[in-house]
Amino acid sequence: MRTTAVAAATALTLLTAWEGAHSATAAATTAAPKTAAVAAAGECRVLAPGASAVAEKAVAAACEQIGVWYTWGGGHGPQPGPTYGQVDPSDPDSAHDPERLGFDCSGLVRYAYHRAAGGDPLTGNAYHQFHSPQVQQRFTAGQGTAPLLPGDLLAWGSGGSVHHIAIYLGAGKMVEARESGTRITVSDVRLGGDYAGAVRIAPPAQAPGTFSTWGTDVWTHKEPSTTSPRVHKFPGPTTVRIDCQKHAEPVTAEGYTNDAWSYLPEYGAWITNIYIKGPAWLDGVRTCP
Structure with a gap:
């Protein structure tokens, strides 16, 4: 009986130790995505020198939104800031956008430059922002990222249209609200496809006319x-x-x-x-x- 009791106690000790190790492993596994998310968020910052103070503030404002939902039409309320989105008839993934508080691509750009410059200098959609009177300088698709500075706006579209816009961070990275079903994130700049070029914004002073x-x-x-x-x-x-x-x-x-x-x-x-x-x-x- 004593031998049996000792064996049972030993088994119980081993089981407890295994459960403790298993729980620690599970906790580490559960925490891993959060750690990765923190690491990804840490990458969202000014990654190259030379940007204006306004551009650097715009980058910082956009990076604060890492992890916020993309939502179609989000960020286009009376004042800059996250709003609930709409269903995009052309995108089944947008079905839950009316339940998600966040930004679409141009809503994020609008908010970032509002925080950086005051006022509301970049209203409208991606096309309006790419052709804004606040644009100081333009860069063609063929120039790539070489002449770009953090805070510049990258655009995608063809035939005169622009359907997506993002904020350059430097070092070939950008922060973007990309599409329904995803969250605001840092991405590698995509120079292929219908990349249309970039613009540099110089808000705060209102241009003549x-x-x-x-x-x-x-x-x-x-x-x-x-x-x-x-x-x-x-x-x-x-x-x-x-x-x-x-x-x-x-x-x-x-x-x-x-x-x-x-x-x-x-x-x-x-x-x-x-x-x-x-x-x-x-x-x-x-x-x-």
Whole structure:
């Protein structure tokens, strides 16, 4: 009986030791993804010298969002910041986006530069940001990453469209809100496919001839007329640069009538001055020839 008791006690001791070791291994296994996530988040920082203070602040602001959900349409509320998304009819993975608080690609860029520069300098979608009047310098796809600095915006698209935008960190890395079902992360820069090039942003001072639109779903046109082909739609207030203005077709909207139209060189399009914040005939803007 004593031998049996000793054997049982020994077995119990071995079992307890095994369970303790197994629990420690399981805990380590469970903790591993968190450690990896922390390591990944640690990589999200300025990885090269030469960027402006504003650009470095934009990188820092974007990196604070590592792990936040990508959500289609996220970040485009009245004020910069995460919002619940929408279902993208072309992407089944977006089915849960209305339940996810986060950013899409341009929503993240908008938020980062809002935090860095104040105001709301990069409104609109990826196309609007790539063609923003706040752009100081442009880089072609063929130039690769060699001339880029942290904070520069990389864009993807073809045929004049831009469907994705991300923030460069340096050393061939970028931070991005990529697609539904994923979270904001650090990625290797993808120079293949439809990579369209990059731009350098110089916000905080407002450039001459820069104004803001107002209203929602405002279309620009190929000519200063509502019957001419539509070019681009501003889903909400957007900062634009106006080259010149002219008197053309009278337009009545929101209780106002105005025959002044402004030319937006970044879009190659016209917009009625009704949807430009300011007087009916804009101060300091030349008359188009």
